[in-house]
Amino acid sequence: MKILITGKNGQLGQQLQQDAPKGVELVALGREDLDISDRAAVFSALDEHRPDVVINAAAYTAVDKAESEVDCAYSINATGPENLAVACKEFGARLIHVSTDFVFDGSKSSPYTVEDAIRPLGVYGGSKAAGEVAVQAILPEAVIVRTAWVYAAHGSNFVNTMLRLMNERDQLGVVADQIGTPTWTGTLARALYSLAANDCAQGIYHCTDAGAASWYDFAVAIYEEGKASGLIPADKEVSIDPITTADYPTPASRPPYSVLEKRVEVNGKGIKLHHWRQVLRQVLQSKAN
Ligand SMILES: NC(=O)c1ccc[n+]([C@@H]2O[C@H](COP(=O)([O-])OP(=O)(O)OC[C@H]3O[C@@H](n4cnc5c(N)ncnc54)[C@H](OP(=O)(O)O)[C@@H]3O)[C@@H](O)[C@H]2O)c1
Numbered sequence: 001m002k003i004l005i006t007g008k009n010g011q012l013g014q015q016l017q018q019d020a021p022k023g024v025e026l027v028a029l030g031r032e033d034l035d036i037s038d039r040a041a042v043f044s045a046l047d048e049h050r051p052d053v054v055i056n057a058a059a060y061t062a063v064d065k066a067e068s069e070v071d072c073a074y075s076i077n078a079t080g081p082e083n084l085a086v087a088c089k090e091f092g093a094r095l096i097h098v099s100t101d102f103v104f105d106g107s108k109s110s111p112y113t114v115e116d117a118i119r120p121l122g123v124y125g126g127s128k129a130a131g132e133v134a135v136q137a138i139l140p141e142a143v144i145v146r147t148a149w150v151y152a153a154h155g156s157n158f159v160n161t162m163l164r165l166m167n168e169r170d171q172l173g174v175v176a177d178q179i180g181t182p183t184w185t186g187t188l189a190r191a192l193y194s195l196a197a198n199d200c201a202q203g204i205y206h207c208t209d210a211g212a213a214s215w216y217d218f219a220v221a222i223y224e225e226g227k228a229s230g231l232i233p234a235d236k237e238v239s240i241d242p243i244t245t246a247d248y249p250t251p252a253s254r255p256p257y258s259v260l261e262k263r264v265e266v267n268g269k270g271i272k273l274h275h276w277r278q279v280l281r282q283v284l285q286s287k288a289n
Contacts, residue, residue, distance in 0.1 A: 002053075005054075007036075011151070012152075013057040015189045019190065019193065027051060033045075036058050039079075046090070053093060054084055056081055059077055064250050066252065081097050082138065089138060096192055098146075102124055102128060105121050114205065114206055114261075122253050140202075145191065152184070159182075170238055174215050174243065178245060180255075181213065210274055212259045213277075226284060
């Protein structure tokens with residue numbers, strides 16, 4: 001099976017390259033090789049490589065910056081997947097597109113199902129929602145995988161920012177009234193390859209690690225697991241205090257609750273999802289070794 005990955009330099013793009021299953025021929029393209037907002041370039045890449053499956057890991061992910069870069073966010077998150085869907089249809093490739101919990105407004109207090117109506121709050125969520133709608137309209141058999149609170153062992157993300165700050169400071173305030181689910185890129189890569197291997201997969205799936213947490217809970221867990229793994233010195237004391245969203249204003253509104261009901265299952269067969277804290281422990285332990 002030949003799989004073409006877009007956004008190869010991103011958190012997910014790098015994990016997909018590391019975790020490619022045996023028997024998969026991977027073509028990994030970064031923005032410098034393929035700008036997904038350029039339809040002619042997308043057509044030419046699919047024509048050249050003729051993949052069986054395209055996994056779109058490219059996205060504009062700067063949630064706050066998107067509020068002032070609306071056109072840029074839409075050209076990457078809406079026009080990009082639209083271009084990929086049109087080209088996949090033309091060249092007979094399957095499309096697996098990655099989306100976000102931020103397509104929801106967070107007004108629920110129980111996990112969002114794949115049937116729930118989307119209602120994004122900000123430009124980033126709006127642009128990702130427009131991408132989903134375009135993909136479904138052009139290629140109804142496409143797979144859309146919504147995920148949330150993504151982190152990789154390396155690179156710029158909440159986990160690595162917290163580890164750095166916890167090594168530098170002795171006090172941190174972290175938002176405690178936004179609830180979601182931390183998700184390791186390795187979990188997501190496993191789910192995406194499993195869906196790629198199953199021709200029957202189509203429609204919307206939700207994939208995060210298991211469980212739920214606030215950013216505050218997540219920070220406390222990073223502190224405890226960071227100490228246990230040696231990434232934070234055992235004698236380094238940091239006071240982590242819960243704060244509210246109102247205490248930490250940001251340009252973009254975020255959903256207060258965006259836990260997704262997981263469904264990574266095709267014909268009754270699925271992948272096992274582990275609790276986010278257990279996954280975090282394993283990621284930090286292997287990062288420390
Ligand atoms: N990160 C999260 O917390 C989170 C949460 C929910 C859902 N998601 C979704 O998960 C997916 C993967 O996210 P991620 O965390 O891996 O994102 P990421 O680390 O920001 O990576 C995105 C990659 O896309 C590339 N890119 C941007 N514009 C492009 C274009 N026009 N053409 C081709 N490539 C382009 C970026 O390149 P440059 O480096 O050159 O900009 C970057 O390498 C995305 O669909 C995202 O919306 C992420």
